[in-house]
Amino acid sequence: xxxHVPAAPPVHMNRERFSPATELTAIATAQGLAxxxxxxxxxxxxxxxxxxxxxxxxxxxxxxxxxxxxxRPQSPVGDDVPEQDTSGILVSYDPxxxxxxxxxxxxxxxxxxxxxxxxxxxxxxTDHLDAMEKAGxxxxxxxxxxxxxxxxxxxxLLGVPYSDHEVFQRRTAIQLDFTVSVExxxxxxxxxxxxxxxxVDRQRAEPGDDILGRLVHDHGDELTKxxxxxxxxxxxxxxxETTSNMLGxxxxxxxxxxxxxxxxxxxxxxxxxxxxxxLRYLSVVHSxxxxxxxxxxxxxxxxxxxGEPVLCSLPMANRxxxxxxxGDRLDLTRxxxxxxxxxxxxxxxxxxxxxxxxxxxxxxxxxxxxxxxRLAIASDEVEFRRFTPVxxxxxxxxxx
Amino acid sequence: xxxxxxxxxxxxxxxxxxxxxxxxxxxxxxxVLVLDSHPPKQHWxxxxxxxxxxxxxxxxxxxxx
Numbered sequence: 001x002x003x004h005v006p007a008a009p010p011v012h013m014n015r016e017r018f019s020p021a022t023e024l025t026a027i028a029t030a031q032g033l034a035x036x037x038x039x040x041x042x043x044x045x046x047x048x049x050x051x052x053x054x055x056x057x058x059x060x061x062x063x064x065x066x067x068x069x070x071x072r073p074q075s076p077v078g079d080d081v082p083e084q085d086t087s088g089i090l091v092s093y094d095p096x097x098x099x100x101x102x103x104x105x106x107x108x109x110x111x112x113x114x115x116x117x118x119x120x121x122x123x124x125x126t127d128h129l130d131a132m133e134k135a136g137x138x139x140x141x142x143x144x145x146x147x148x149x150x151x152x153x154x155x156x157l158l159g160v161p162y163s164d165h166e167v168f169q170r171r172t173a174i175q176l177d178f179t180v181s182v183e184x185x186x187x188x189x190x191x192x193x194x195x196x197x198x199x200v201d202r203q204r205a206e207p208g209d210d211i212l213g214r215l216v217h218d219h220g221d222e223l224t225k226x227x228x229x230x231x232x233x234x235x236x237x238x239x240x241e242t243t244s245n246m247l248g249x250x251x252x253x254x255x256x257x258x259x260x261x262x263x264x265x266x267x268x269x270x271x272x273x274x275x276x277x278x279l280r281y282l283s284v285v286h287s288x289x290x291x292x293x294x295x296x297x298x299x300x301x302x303x304x305x306x307g308e309p310v311l312c313s314l315p316m317a318n319r320x321x322x323x324x325x326x327g328d329r330l331d332l333t334r335x336x337x338x339x340x341x342x343x344x345x346x347x348x349x350x351x352x353x354x355x356x357x358x359x360x361x362x363x364x365x366x367x368x369x370x371x372x373x374r375l376a377i378a379s380d381e382v383e384f385r386r387f388t389p390v391x392x393x394x395x396x397x398x399x400x
Numbered sequence: 401x402x403x404x405x406x407x408x409x410x411x412x413x414x415x416x417x418x419x420x421x422x423x424x425x426x427x428x429x430x431x432v433l434v435l436d437s438h439p440p441k442q443h444w445x446x447x448x449x450x451x452x453x454x455x456x457x458x459x460x461x462x463x464x465x
Contacts, residue, residue, distance in 0.1 A: 057457060106412030106430030114414075338453045346411055348455030353414045
């Protein structure tokens with residue numbers, strides 16, 4: 001695999017361990033938007049909670065499909081990006097096409113539907129904890145727990161054979177790794193799409209009792225094969241990359257804050273607020289897709305001209321003093337506010353109810369099973385992901 | 401307090417159902433349902449939180465009614 005490792009990721013993706021890096025906090029202005037350089041060229045960067053909300057809420061003025069109006073995207077090291085099929089990738093759709101696809105998927109993630117699958121989430125978590133216990137310490141918490149739990153769950157929900165997980169986990173990881181050459185990332189994305197195309201063919205021949213099967217059954221005439229495989233590819237990626245990084249990096253954060261870890265472990269009533277605080281504090285998605293202004297519009301006192309791109313820093317917004325006091329401090333008892341870790345507006349995370357349930361069950365179950373859980377390496381040796389759109393730790397060696 | 405919801409705006413995130421289950425539910429398509437358009441006072445705080453947390457700004461509260 002050819003790799004180009006730039007010195008630092010783009011500023012909006014730059015962190016120091018859990019927190020926005022100094023380079024990022026330094027360019028944020030007291031009010032309004034900052035200017036930043038991205039792989040796509042220069043962009044506005046919203047860092048204030050109010051401004052991020054204003055941008056993400058306004059799908060009339062801001063498009064996620066607007067990349068074509070921007071300069072041709074480039075990798076951080078300047079490679080041209082080959083064409084990529086975005087059919088079905090609903091985060092890059094604007095209304096009304098977005099509304100059409102989102103409406104088809106919303107029934108799959110209702111709270112009622114989540115309650116129905118809750119026993120299965122419990123079983124998957126128990127099975128993985130059993131396996132960890134049986135194998136004995138030490139373990140890499142990412143590969144033993146944080147990654148396989150959400151990955152297995154989204155596979156079952158979608159109708160993707162989990163036995164293929166090595167195929168798609170490796171390709172997803174390549175696709176999201178900005179240190180890998182753009183050609184290889186696009187090749188990985190195209191391989192994933194081929195894999196999904198075959199899966200869609202099988203589902204079309206014999207629809208299963210799962211999301212893909214129901215989409216084929218209920219909306220088969222309205223969706224192209226490319227849309228179906230794009231939807232599957234996006235949900236598969238979003239379903240395991242996000243929650244797995246919350247579980248992995250969240251556990252590290254808790255291990256470094258033993259009083260708060262004990263509170264979450266021992267007090268079932270504290271779990272829901274604690275998960276919201278972990279979501280706020282870690283905000284694993286740096287920014288989501290860039291928005292392109294479809295018209296001249298003023299955000300935070302700054303005029304954004306038609307065609308200009310805007311990035312939204314979710315971790316910065318979620319630590320904004322105007323949103324919450326002492327946002328740089330982790331406080332699992334903090335009263336949850338409307339944080340933006342799942343985004344906001346029409347592209348708000350479709351799987352948020354699933355992610356919340358996996359974390360509300362997963363964190364306490366892990367901490368209760370292994371009350372003496374601790375790092376197996378020095379805290380400063382834990383390697384954080386640096387060039388991916390979703391923040392996290394590469395691996396987390398633990399013992400108990 | 402009078403509570404209503406804009407079904408066309410709703411994106412089915414389910415935040416309201418988790419925050420104020422006495423006041424909100426979702427239909428089978430994930431779209432918000434207002435169970436109690438005049439909730440009793442003990443649910444006002446949760447209802448306001450649900451409005452604030454709604455990613456689609458689909459919940460409308462009128463305090464004058």
